[in-house]
Amino acid sequence: MKTSDIRTTEKGGAPGGRIPRLQAVTLGCSKNRVDTEHLLSRLEGLYEIVPESEEEAVVDVLLLNTCGFIGDAKEESVNAILEAVERKSRGEVGQIIVFGCLSQRYETELPELIPEVDAWFGATDTEPIARALGAGEPSESAGIERLLTTPSHYAYLKISEGCDRRCSYCAIPFIRGRHRSVPMEELVAEAELLAGKGVKELILIAQDTTYYGLDLYKKRALGELLKKLVKIDGIEWIRIHYSYPDDFPNDVLELMASEPKICRYIDIPLQHIADPVLSAMRRNVDGEWTRRLVRTMREKVPGVMLRTTMIVGHPGEGEKEFEELLDFIAEARFERLGAFRYSEEEGTYGAEHFKDEVPEEVKQERWNRLMEAQSAISLECNLARVGSELRVIVDSYNDGILVCRSEFESPEVDGEILVKYDPAAFGGADPLSLVGSFITVKVTAADEYDLTADLVSM
Secondary structure, eight states: OTTTTTOOTTTTTTTGGGGEEEEEEOSSHHOOOOOOOOHHHHHBBTEEEEEEOOOTTTTTEEEEEEEOOHHHHHHHHHHHHHHHHHHHHTTTTEEEEEHHHHHHHHTTTTHHOTOSEEEEOOOTHHHHHHTTOOOSSSSTTTTTTTOOOTTTEEEEEEEEOOOOOOTTOOOOOOHHSOOEEOHHHHHHHHHHHHTTTOEEEEEOOOGGGGGGTTTTSSSHHHHHHHHHTTTEEEEEEEEOOOOSSSTTHHHHHHHHHTTTTEEEEEEEOOOOOEEEEEEHHHHOOOOHHHHHHHHHHHSSSSTTTEEEEESSSTTTOOHHHHHHHHHHHHOOSSEEEEEEEEEOOOTTTTHOOOOOOOOOOOOHHHHHHHHHHHHHHHHHHHHHHTTEEEEEEEEEEEEEEEEEETOOOOOOTTTOOEEOOTTTTTTTTGEEEEETTTEEEEEEEOOOEEEEEEEOOO
16 A cells, blocks of 8 residues: 655654644444444544544544445535545645545555545554554554544444455455454453443444354354453443344354343344355345344343344346345334345446346335335334333433434444433433433334334433
8 A cells, every 4th residue: 555655753843843633534344433433442532533423613624434335425525525626725734644445446446546645554553554554563452442433431342353255246255264263262352441431332344244253263252252241340231233144143142141241233234035145145034034133132122122134136037036125024014124126236247247237227116115115114113112111321412302222223324213312301410411321211213213212210
């Protein structure tokens, strides 16, 4: 990667002897966010860290952590780089440093196309970036230190990197490399550190969380990791994202049903149900396996909330296969579902072996039909929760409303539970002091995304 143009710094290294200002902007998934947080912890003290939310801030260094997964994400990342270049031309940004999946994927093309960027790094180059920006030798705890960019009461815990799967549509394996589990003792130490900072909810993430441990321990060890994490004082919720359906570990379902700290929530991208499409996708499961797995999850974890994603318009999906997908959605009744339109990505198996034969207008029309069907299901599921009492965590307060979530909602991707702040009901407590606290509420109304609730107890 191009690094020669970076001007290293130290305290007082900005004009006027002030501490230079640095801002990091993270695009893409929560796994990128964890990378950014590890990097910022190495730079803390050398720079004044400007929050990402201050979009028009004048800074000496702008770090852009990019996404290169699919077409829309790549476009967003390129646009963010071009916007940063424009800000640099106006004197609002000193240096621009780009890293992450996009620059990993196009390491030779991007520096030629956008020469105004001062330095380019890859997806896992956080330590080289830290060194280039003046950080010294890392401490023994550097690998687990984080400067959180989420609200202080929840954090993502990345349990592995890379992926050994070879799904036809996915570029992640050649961007991020082979699957590499983080040793269990390091994850426990990182989680303990986060708990010490006030984190109450851990969200476990990886390219595939169910694959955890196969490289280090020669077995699926997600369940064993969970048993260790639930023992950490201060951690009250543990949530699992990015689970792969093939050989889903049954011990995790048993733990979820019996351990109150583990949220009854599973994020499991299924992608499709029709056998010809699943085969073309190289998913290693068929439709019957998928249906059986969904039934098993609901039977073993009563009340579990299932979140999934689907891809429409993949090669091999005709109208018959799409109708089967619609039927499956109606049958499985996922509480949460998102969908993507197939994007042919260079270097993937799909791009090399299939013709992107479904017209874009057909992909869009199928996406619309799928999401319309899911909207009705989501509304029915939410309406069924009216009258129930829920333990929720307060995420934020704004304009008289406490924005909350239960164990069944994950931050940033799911709906919210909105509670009107009534000073009398809350004993006159400062509403901002309630952020990060657990309260009990009763659901009074619902739409397809959000719930409305009243306070029951604090």
